[in-house]
Amino acid sequence: MATEVKQTEQQSAPAQRSAEDRLASSFEGFWNKNGKKVSYALLAVVVLVGGYFAYNHFVKGPENEKAGAAMWKAESNFRVDSFALALNGDGTTANPGFLKVISKYSGTKSANLAKFYA
Secondary structure: OHHHHHHHHHHHHHHHHHHHHHHHHHHHHHHHHHHHHHHHHHHHHHHHHHHHHHHHHHHHHHHHHHHHHHHHHHHHHHHOOOHHHHHHOOOOOOOOOHHHHHHHOOOOHHHHHHHHHO
16 A cells, blocks of 8 residues: 555656646746847836836926925915915016916926916
8 A cells, every 4th residue: 555655656756847847948948039038128127117216306306396496485475365476476586476387397296286276
């Protein structure tokens, strides 16, 4: 009885190894055929993700800060019920008004907030 169990285990072990070998050789064949394409695709994904974060950090971040600084005077005019001055500004760089912030800094959080105020 014990010899029968050992024989069945020995017969199934080579079957598992051959399945593993087939899988490994199949992957190796795939990699040899498409390795460069896969590497280039992974590199492209890394570059795109890095570019997205760099754009948000180095372009959109400072632009949003400038828009927030340009909008503070218009917000204070809005709070004291001077709506025309808040909307159009007074023509200086200190108070450009909501409409100027919307047109100059479109796509930023401050411009979206200025749209809400306007």
